Amino acid sequence: MPKITMREAISQALWEEMERDERVFILGEEVGVWGGTYAVTKGFYDHFGEKRVRDTPIAEAVIVGAAIGAALTGLRPVAELMTINFAFAAMDHIVNEAAKLRYMFGGQFTIPLVLRAPGGGGRQLGATHSQTPDVIFAHFPGLKVVAPGTPEDAKGMLKSAIRSDDPVLFIEHATLYQVRGEVPDGEYTTALDQARVQRPGRDVTIVTYSKMLEISLKAADQLEKDGIQAEIVDLRCLRPLDMEPVLASFKKTNRAVIVEEGWQSFGIGAEVSARIYEQAFDYVDAPIRRVAQKEVPLPYNRTLEQMALPQVEDVIQAVKEVL
């Protein structure tokens, strides 16, 4: 299997779907002539032309709004938000329009829309450009929210998102673009509603996704040296949330640590641990622990920023506390 970067995986998915279906087009800030601020759409403008690779003004509400409208007419827009932090400027269109139009009009409307949005901290971009607000969007029925952590999943899930007839928020992590991983040869798609065990183990269940998958895998490597076998369940999808692999793992290990990059309060860890307590209470051998971002706006200073973000050591410590 070829080994490619996350950036290449996402780019390949877009390219293949645009070649496959004339209705697919890209719009967003600097997606065209510039080639994408994270270079994901480099070369697209020259190949597909300005009709299908559309530079927009810096105006997020109309980027998402126009994408919704175009989707209503049967096109399959992929709108890129330069970062997920700018999604707040389009919040109404994401949560009040994309997520609700189908329901509100009794099923008359179909919105085959993909919103791509890179996010995450760790690049010294300051508090407004470093957030991991994924859970906010996962709160709303009507949206699908996915956040793959490997090139294989990113490619397969983006292709599925483009083919989906529903609005999908596809969250990328800006520090994962250079990460390499194996992807299958040829055509494949990956489901938008399934968690996946990324590493098997018997002693403790680590539930995580996106960038924190990388952190959790590193922690698991170190724990192994101490004879601790951690099983890592990658959620991949936040809405719908697939609890089956989480519960299956937990019923085996009876202990869980949930690792997320966003803030702990009202977060993924709160949701997943509540569901474990609700659905597998008899299997609980230790209080479930959560690892998350410190409850501060992320600072610019590198040392301070890293102090606020979850680290490998935090995961190791949490695992040792539940054992």
Next chain:
Amino acid sequence: MEKSDYLEMYYQMVLIRRLEERAAELYQQGKIGGFLHLYIGQEAVSTGLISARKPQDRLITAYRDHGVALNAGIPARAVMAELLGKATGTSKGKGGSMHMADVEKNYWGGHAVVGAHLPIATGLALGDQYQGKDGVTICMFGDGATNIGFFHEALNLSKVWNLPILWVCENNQYGMGTSVDRASAVIEIRQKAQGYDIPNERVNGMDVIEVRMAAEKHLEYVRSGNGPFFLEAVTYRYRGHSMGDPERYRQKDEVEKWQEEDPISIYRRYLLKDKIVRATQLDDLEMKVEAEVQNAVEFAESSPEPAAEELFTNIYAD
């Protein structure tokens, strides 16, 4: 225009008026819930406008949408059933007063967040432009919507991308209870279009013929690939913003002054003065409206509630 066109427009204006009067009564009886934004007084705008559209022209509006729904061709019974939240309503009882649509009629709603449908309208127009179709997207909104960012993002993009959109501002003088001069930097809303280099015109929105003539002209301008056009129709809402509006922001004599400019009366006088139709024909139409409204109310009241399982349908397509 054929004689039947004149009569049809009269019929639609009276239908909007009578249906909404009945809706207000049903609201007072507790049979309609939530908000109810009546279009009474503004009938000439949507009637004139929509009478000029072609089937390929998409239509989208804000929450004061019952009149637009009727003009778009949704049967009165389906409008009334939606108001009563019944399974037979335009949106199966899930949308209510503010969310009526019929994709078959190229009518894309009924949108409740002020200004939020303008960016969506740019996408509808982009869809036609992208697919090489000659439809024009007609996007209606109130004066109040022109002060929010969505309006400016949408107008700007429509010009930058040369989109086939007819923007139609229904300037009914008030955004809820705040008059235009207290909320907008310019009183003639069309001046805002000027800022985006979008050609524009201001018409008397109480005169259905004037609105129709303007719509015909500007729809063809947009259809010919010239990009967006901005039409401002000056009109007046006779009723409160929604039901239960204490109307402290205006004097009774102001409303009465505008009622002397009633769009239905103006049109009736015009039709009779120019001997386009006979008075008895109009009287017959009014009788027909009464029957249709009565039929719509009976249909809505006797329609079933949505089934409990409908709670969980239509969330996703896949």
